[in-house]
Amino acid sequence: MNRQRPHIAFATALLITLASVASLAQQPLDRTKAPTPGANPKLTVPAWTTQQLSNGATLIVSQRRGLPLVSFNITLVGGSNQFEPAGKRGVAALTASMLTEGTKSKTGDQLSDALQLLGTNINAGVGGEEGSIGFVSTRKNFDATLAILADMMLNSTFPADALDRLRARTLVNLTQAKDQPVAIGGQVFAKILYGADHPYGQRTTEASVKAITRDDVVAFSKTYFQPGRAIITVVGDVTPLSAKASVEKGLAAWTKGGEKPAFDYTKLPELQTAKIYLVDKPGAAQSVFNIGLPGPPRNTPDYFAIQVMNTILGGMFQSRLNANIREQKGYSYGVNSGFTYGKGPGAFRAGGSIFSGKTDAALVEFMKELNGIVGERPITDEEIKVAKDSLIQSLPQRFASVNATSNAITSLVVQGLPNDYYQTYANNIAAVTKEDLMRVAKRYVDIKHLAIVIVGDRAKIEEPLKATGIAPITHIDIEGNPVSGGSAPSSSN
């Protein structure tokens, strides 16, 4: 495939030239006619090699000529949902931050100074189902930066006073999030959909952060940063050979251990009939909407059909939701919809921030579009064409930088997708039929079981919402717990 690339690129260039010249020959200019585009450029997916290192880690290398840049990333399969002990939500993020606080041979200040002089930065973070530590550097500073990364990952000393400082910062951030209606909406939505027992419904709280000890951090670090669950991705100005040599040398002290975790999630709470969950935010200028329910995991065979369906519903600017609620009605600066994909049942969510005075009217329109996509407003051939074109032709953007390319390749391995995923993507999208779209819309946009979470000024919006008759209203606080009585406006601040 590599060998064909120059040939294809040449053929494409020729087609474009011919098409454009044809258009240039037309005289005079008719501005009412959209220019005819030439043939779509052929997608060139970067090639990569996969090797197994002696410590059990997988090494992926993709050479990219041009700029003297290297992207290096260690991805760890499994995240806070698999590795955080009960009651210690937040230990993963704190441990990642603690990696910058000093090693056996360097203080935190010395690590920071060394990285500044190399002109780069090492980023470490742990999400729900995967974590990563990595950097982008110039070619000439690659080995030196990798040496610092290895030192941070393997020799951190986790000083107790640093933990106290980072804990204090986390607590300030949690307090600030309580003022942020969008943050509140996201947290409450997750809690309603998944409940407190499912990892997807849990989050870092004041109590969990306060409960974390230095021993917890040390234990998490030992358990988590293991090569047996690691995918090391190097993209840029390197060869598979030189990258392997650098990595074997730089990570020589990282010895065998660990494995990929199982992703066994507890059962979801039983689906509830559709309800409006209202969180009071007195004086709010806007109401923050999150509407949805748990959806399928990433490996669902319905993935491609869902992507096309969602693009029509709310994935683009001119999708049904935004075209109606923002562009035609002017109720919002922007609304959208999407599916969160992972190993477990990620959420379908539609939402946005709505002018308080139009909260009821906007809910009516949201429901109209959701009911529309499941059948009341049939999907047209034109909508399907635009959605498919948009998805297929945006693929080159996934390879627009060393970092983007690294993410694109790594995600295939993490999600267990085939190596030729990008080469077959266009065909898989093209194969989606109108019947598929109807079926996945009905199945995943399950109108009867939608949770409608609205964060807004209860005094202003409750009566109008009630009058829509769309669903009964339940009052909850910013933690997602029922407000007792449910009649007096709560004071959440």
Place this chain on the structure above:
Amino acid sequence: MTNRRRVLPALALVLTLCCALQPVWGQNGSANSISIPFETYKLPNGLTVILSVDHAVPTVAVNVWYHVGSKNEMPGRTGFAHLFEHVMFTGSGHIPYGTHDKLTEGVGGSNNGSTTNDRTNYYETIPSNYLESALWLESDRMGFLLDTLDLEKLNAQREVVKNERRQSYDNQPYGRVSEILAAAMYPKGHPYSWPVIGSMTDLSEASQEDVKAFFRLYYAPNNATLGVVGDFDPVIAKKLIARYFTDLPQGKTVERPSVALGKLEMSKRLVYEDAVQVPRLYIQWPTVGFKRDDDYPLSVMSSILSGSRTARLTKALVYDSQLASQVGAFQNSAEDVGVFQVTVVPRPEHTLTELEAAVDQVIQKFIAEGPTAEELQKAKSGLELSFLRALESNLGKANQLISGSMFYGNPGQFRTDYQKTLAVTAADVKRVAAMYLVRSRIVLSVVPKGKKDKASKAPESETVTMLPATPGGRS
């Protein structure tokens, strides 16, 4: 900066703390790695064109900048330049509403516009076979926007912009700070004294006639620069540009009255009550805009004061004394004016009064001794990498080339910026610290409602009252 589409909330937060309108000065490293090949020329109607070829990915960025921003508005019509940006997406003489999105996002590309105090821009990123479509779209709205503009379109976008204001400012903790600071920094009527988003009242007032007059003056080809960057054949691109843009008539020359730098006769101490639980302290000194050479040492100074854990303010306040949970310092510069700003988020057990004293102590020491050689070196070491990374994006390159062309008459200005930044000495930084950070300044405390006593030096602080977000949907 204010956009047609949304800015991610996470990004917005980073911006408020660290580096709102700072121009991209992360420009390069080893002298030979810094290069963006380009060519530039002018059409007879005054349109400046910049082309830069890069075949790495089969996409093209088309980017048009107009040299008009919120500073060109009249008092009483604030927010107009940005409202206008929205109107530019509602269709034009030969192209119905919706076509623009269909020929960009609908074919796997993207589009957006943005407005600052100084300029308004519009861009499309498209698969390379849609270059001609993008030129067709941009030329039609440059030449024929008014043909199909009506009050209904204007009103619909007016409501969207009001919602943008509610979402990004009014319903946002600390969201009105930039507005308060601008109004305090500049005299009434000064072109930088109002926010780009404008006031709710003014947005309601903008008439169709205002839109038309604004368009005729500022959206003429002689006030615009077109950049095309990415995978294309320059010979064909030039022919297409000539075909679509040559017949657009030249407009009047835009007058550019000189704008006075910010200058405070006396320091101001303000307190604003917001729907927040954590107070914040903002300190602003008037400095210079990005066209003055002092902007380079001021920018270098910002990364010596904050950004890394060994930066002066960060080390002193976040790590050593632990009075603060976060601190940011940055030189925020526009075409004509600039400010140096320090923002501090306290730890719960510490007061803003303590924080202000701690900031002052660090700054006094810095003024007295200037930066060390290592501090200076650290501040410059990241330049090469950030420049190389910016080269990975067609759109990023287009913005650099056009910005240089529009504000300096030189698309290759990024190279000058890079060289001048590398040339900054310890003495330069010490000089600008001693010159600007001793000036009369604004100290703004944002405190929870009913907690004015939490302000820094509360008894001396003057209360700021802001009009509440005006209710009222479209009529």
